[in-house]
Amino acid sequence: MENRAKVSIYGGTYSIQGEAAPEYIERLARFVNERMEGVGRSLSNGTPLQVAILAALNIADEYMQVRDLKVGLTGELEQKTRQLISLLDEGLIGDIFSQFEASRSHPPLP
Template sequence: MGSIEVHILGQKYIIKGDAPPEYIQQIANFVDEKLKEVYKISPDITPLKAAILTALNIADELHRVRHEYNSISQGIKNIENKADSIIRLFD
């Protein structure tokens, strides 16, 4: 398990984990950018509220991506089932 120093909103954090340091840095940069977006819209917001709004925004993105993935996955299953039905017609 390694550790890496990252900066989020100018604050230094030491993150420990099994993931490669480049990945951890990439995730930290993502969080930093999302927090900056919240502060751009609401510059006087408290850090706790900014963190909560950022978490909600990230959770919303994740939920939407999962929903899209599930829809695409279901569509692929439907196509595979139809293809199997058509193939059976030729057997």
């Protein structure tokens, strides 16, 4: 189902059509607008195209940093999970072995 949202970004009005909810599209547009306004303030003589390109680069930089962080955290989580599983396995195997040894030294009563 196609949804539509009318949004304002850096002085322009755009009609956006997509699968996402209109509220989400509006949220994305607010984010882009905020970034472009921030770049526009620091680049006072920049054209709208220059502002858009620099804002896109800033957004891409943030995205890549978050993606790299996620990859690192995912790898760390997987490693810690394997370590915990190994410790659990060692503990369980040790318990089972101890129980087995105890049962061999004390046979059940008839």
